[in-house]
Amino acid sequence: MTALREDLESSEPDRQFGSGWISGVLALVLAVAGLGAVLCLRYPEYLTVPEARGVYNVALIRLALFAGLLTAFVLAIVSIVLRRQKVLGFSAITLVLMATALGGSQAQDRINVQTDVYLGLDWFILSILFTGIVFIPIERLLGARNQPIFRLEWREDLLYFLISSLFVQGLTYLSLAPSLAILRHTDWVGIRGFIASQPIWLQVIEIMVLTDLVQYWVHRGFHRVPWLWNFHAIHHSAPMMDWLASSRMHVMEIVVLRGATVIPMYILGFAESALYIYLVFVFLLSAAVHSNVRINLRPIEKWFVTPRFHHWHHGIEREAIDVNFAVHFPWLDRMFGTHHMPEDGRWPSGYGVVSQPIPRGFIKQLFYPFYRRRPQVAATAVPAQPVDAPPSDQG
Numbered sequence: 001m002t003a004l005r006e007d008l009e010s011s012e013p014d015r016q017f018g019s020g021w022i023s024g025v026l027a028l029v030l031a032v033a034g035l036g037a038v039l040c041l042r043y044p045e046y047l048t049v050p051e052a053r054g055v056y057n058v059a060l061i062r063l064a065l066f067a068g069l070l071t072a073f074v075l076a077i078v079s080i081v082l083r084r085q086k087v088l089g090f091s092a093i094t095l096v097l098m099a100t101a102l103g104g105s106q107a108q109d110r111i112n113v114q115t116d117v118y119l120g121l122d123w124f125i126l127s128i129l130f131t132g133i134v135f136i137p138i139e140r141l142l143g144a145r146n147q148p149i150f151r152l153e154w155r156e157d158l159l160y161f162l163i164s165s166l167f168v169q170g171l172t173y174l175s176l177a178p179s180l181a182i183l184r185h186t187d188w189v190g191i192r193g194f195i196a197s198q199p200i201w202l203q204v205i206e207i208m209v210l211t212d213l214v215q216y217w218v219h220r221g222f223h224r225v226p227w228l229w230n231f232h233a234i235h236h237s238a239p240m241m242d243w244l245a246s247s248r249m250h251v252m253e254i255v256v257l258r259g260a261t262v263i264p265m266y267i268l269g270f271a272e273s274a275l276y277i278y279l280v281f282v283f284l285l286s287a288a289v290h291s292n293v294r295i296n297l298r299p300i301e302k303w304f305v306t307p308r309f310h311h312w313h314h315g316i317e318r319e320a321i322d323v324n325f326a327v328h329f330p331w332l333d334r335m336f337g338t339h340h341m342p343e344d345g346r347w348p349s350g351y352g353v354v355s356q357p358i359p360r361g362f363i364k365q366l367f368y369p370f371y372r373r374r375p376q377v378a379a380t381a382v383p384a385q386p387v388d389a390p391p392s393d394q395g
């Protein structure tokens with residue numbers, strides 16, 4: 001595993017076109033996705049989201065799976081031929097063989113078997129492939145600092161992505177339970193009917209304004225209340241910003257944030273289609289504002305969040321402390337006095353938490369807020385920190 005990681009993280013000359021790195025990485029990604037898809041076909045009752053099962057075209061999935069595994073195999077051979085280090089190619093071939101042994105694209109599905117508990121493996125494969133396909137090329141083109149795809153702490157962030165996707169059932173239940181309880185005790189038929197009767201686009205805009213007003217204060221609370229900050233500090237501990245860094249978030253924060261945004265939407269009776277459009281949009285927007293895309297979107301940045309706006313929220317500079325809390329609309333920060341966008345178009349010099357040491361790794365970060373009792377006061381002077389250094393404990 002170490003050899004595989006080292007090869008994924010290898011430096012520039014070893015990643016060049018023709019080095020077998022690109023074919024090896026693509027083979028590995030396709031093989032992992034293929035093996036996951038075979039498992040989903042074999043054990044759909046445990047590994048797929050029930051709401052999605054009805055939507056899947058199994059024949060098409062089998063065709064895509066066959067093409068994906070075949071492509072992974074061919075690319076792995078190409079990588080083995082081209083590359084000195086063979087670990088990427090051989091790992092991909094091993095996974096393709098495992099997927100084939102489990103039935104490959106012909107794996108039996110038992111899609112009609114129902115269970116109470118499931119993991120969202122299908123949700124993970126689809127969402128990571130889709131966001132990766134969208135954002136990796138954009139970051140290659142517009143990203144700064146020559147930041148590699150497999151940058152510092154990429155495995156931690158990938159694990160966050162995996163866990164929040166796999167446990168989608170538990171997370172949804174925990175954040176929905178309070179709103180369902182409130183719903184049982186309210187009966188605003190008039191208001192709910194009026195809200196649901198509006199055009200969908202208008203409902204989506206209303207949801208965005210409403211949820212952002214809530215999110216702004218919840219987010220600000222997470223920064224200002226020391227005990228809550230210890231949960232939110234995990235999100236800020238990402239040492240580099242890219243689309244994957246958006247997934248680093250403590251489970252408790254995911255539940256609170258989703259609950260706080262979903263509750264008003266449910267209670268006010270917005271149409272389900274408007275809710276879904278909003279949820280997909282906010283998922284992509286979150287990846288976008290964290291992404292390593294270095295363009296200044298001057299015409300819109302006054303009205304709508306941009307990568308530079310949110311990168312300043314993560315910055316290590318003193319001027320970046322407790323600013324830019326909004327998730328959609330920067331004018332909320334202007335309204336409440338927390339807006340920060342340097343006129344000269346600057347970006348922060350680095351990212352991470354400088355006021356306290358945050359442990360590395362999912363498990364340590366999961367328990368961190370519970371054993372850390374006395375948060376230190378933020379640094380009075382924040383030293384500049386190179387972007388590829390882990391979060392320091394200075395101050």
Ligand SMILES: [Zn+2]
Pocket residue numbers: 219223232236313
């Ligand atoms: Zn924050």
Ligand SMILES: [Zn+2]
Pocket residue numbers: 235246290310314
């Ligand atoms: Zn963030």
